[in-house]
Amino acid sequence: YVTAEIVDHPVLVVRGRDQALRAFSNVCPHRSAIIAQGSGTCTMFRCPYHAWTYDLSGKLMGAPHMDKAALRDIRLKELRLEIWQGFVFVNLDDDATPLADDLADLEGRAAPHGMADLKVVRTEDIEIACNWKILVENFCESYHVFCVHKVTLEDTTPTATTEVLPGGRGFNHHTMQSSAPGGLERARAMGLRANGTTPGNLICIYPAMALAMDPGNALWLSVMPTGPHSLRVRVSLALMPDESGTVPENVAAEAWHGCKAFFNEDISVIEGIQKGMRAGTGNRAPLHPWEATNWEFSQYVVRMLGISQS
Numbered sequence: 001y002v003t004a005e006i007v008d009h010p011v012l013v014v015r016g017r018d019q020a021l022r023a024f025s026n027v028c029p030h031r032s033a034i035i036a037q038g039s040g041t042c043t044m045f046r047c048p049y050h051a052w053t054y055d056l057s058g059k060l061m062g063a064p065h066m067d068k069a070a071l072r073d074i075r076l077k078e079l080r081l082e083i084w085q086g087f088v089f090v091n092l093d094d095d096a097t098p099l100a101d102d103l104a105d106l107e108g109r110a111a112p113h114g115m116a117d118l119k120v121v122r123t124e125d126i127e128i129a130c131n132w133k134i135l136v137e138n139f140c141e142s143y144h145v146f147c148v149h150k151v152t153l154e155d156t157t158p159t160a161t162t163e164v165l166p167g168g169r170g171f172n173h174h175t176m177q178s179s180a181p182g183g184l185e186r187a188r189a190m191g192l193r194a195n196g197t198t199p200g201n202l203i204c205i206y207p208a209m210a211l212a213m214d215p216g217n218a219l220w221l222s223v224m225p226t227g228p229h230s231l232r233v234r235v236s237l238a239l240m241p242d243e244s245g246t247v248p249e250n251v252a253a254e255a256w257h258g259c260k261a262f263f264n265e266d267i268s269v270i271e272g273i274q275k276g277m278r279a280g281t282g283n284r285a286p287l288h289p290w291e292a293t294n295w296e297f298s299q300y301v302v303r304m305l306g307i308s309q310s
Contacts (some may be wrong), residue, residue: 002039011079012036012045013092017057017118023090025056025077035076041204067147086116087220101198102170103205109165109173112192113201113288115218118238121252130274132208133301134227136232138270139210139221140293142176148269153264156180157200168205172293173200178214186216186240188266204293206300208283216240219259229270229274235263 001014005028010026012035026035033049044061052063058076081089082099089099127137138144146159161177177197178184187194189218198217201213209222222234237256239247276282287295301308 001036001042001045003036005224006090006092007274009092010074013081013088013090014056015057016093016278017060019273021081021083021088022056022058023079023081023088025079028052028075029060029074029076063076068252085110086112086118095137097168097169102168105166105168106171106173106203109201110203110213112190113213113215113218114240115213116214117236117240118218119247120236120238121247122237122256123234125232126263126267127272128231128233129229130231131229131277132223133230133297134270134273134277135223135231135266136204136208136210136220137294137297138266138273139202139290140172140174140204140297141288142174143288143290144269145176148265149262152258152265158289161197163199164292167293167296171203172296173203174290174293175201183214183216187212202296207304235259272291283299 003011003119004011004013008151012024012026014024016022022107028047028049030047031049033055034222035045035046035047042131047053053061055061055169058078060074063071063074075223077288080094080096082089082091082122084099084103091099098149100190105246134195142157142159142162144159145157145162146154149274157176157178157180159176160268161175163175165173165175176199179197183192183200184196192198194215198215199263203211203213210224212219217237217239219235219237222236224234225234226232237252237259239252239255241247242295
C-alpha cells in the first residue's frame with residue numbers, strides 16, 4: 001500500500017489479494033481518524049483510534065465492543081482509480097470523465113517508450129512559492145530553454161527544435177530534439193528513431209501533472225496547490241533498469257543531479273513570476289507559437305471553471 005494526499009484528502013492505494021489496485025479514502029468511517037501512514041505491506045488495516053479493522057478490499061472486519069449487525073455494510077469509501085502507462089491516477093470526483101478518454105490521442109505516442117517498465121530511482125517533495133498554474137505553464141513550453149537553461153539544456157536540446165504537437169481534451173504535448181549520447185543509445189536499443197537526434201517529449205496531463213518522456217527515462221511532476229501563492233510538487237525520476245533488473249546507483253545519482261540542476265533554475269524564475277503576477281501589469285503581450293501549449297492549458301482551465309468564451 002501507499003498513502004498520499006489530494007488537495008488535503010488522505011488517500012490510500014492498496015494492492016489486494018487478487019492483485020488488483022484499489023484506492024480508498026484513508027479515513028475511518030467511524031470518527032474520521034487517519035488509518036494508514038506512509039507505505040508498506042500488511043494483511044489488514046487497523047484504525048489507531050478505536051481499533052476498527054478493515055481488509056484489503058476496504059470491508060470492515062471487526063470493531064471491538066460493537067454490535068456486528070449494525071456494522072454489516074460499513075467499509076472504506078472507495079475512490080476512482082485508473083492506470084495509464086504504469087502511472088496510477090486517483091480521482092475524487094465520481095462524475096469526472098474517464099482519464100483514458102481524455103488521453104486517448106496520447107496513447108499511441110507514449111506506448112513505444114515502455115514507461116511501465118521503468119524503475120523509480122528518486123522522489124522528492126519540494127515547496128515552491130508560486131501558484132500551481134505557474135509551474136504547469138512553465139513546463140508546458142520550452143521557449144524559455146535558451147535563456148533559463150542555457151548551460152544545462154540548450155546545448156543538447158536546442159530551443160529551436162521545439163515542435164508543438166496536437167493536444168487533446170486532457171493533455172498538451174510538445175517535443176524537442178535531443179543529441180545527448182546516452183539518449184541516442186537508449187533510443188536505438190528500444191527501436192526508436194535516433195538519426196543524430198531523438199525527440200524528447202514534454203507532456204502536461206491536465207490539470208496538474210507534467211511529464212518529460214525520453215528514451216529509457218521519465219521525469220514527472222505531481223503538482224498540489226497549498227494556497228493561492230504556494231504549492232507542493234512531488235518530483236519523480238524513473239530509469240530503464242539493466243539486465244539485472246536494477247539501475248546502478250551512480251547512473252541514478254548522475255541523472256538526478258542533472259534534473260535538479262535545471263529544475264532549480266526554473267524555481268528561481270517562477271517564484272519571481274508569482275511576484276510579477278501580483279503587480280497586474282504583465283501577461284499582456286502575444287505568445288510565441290512555441291507557447292501554443294500554454295494557450296491550450298488556459299482553455300482547459302477556462303472550460304473547467306465554466307467560464308463562457310463567447
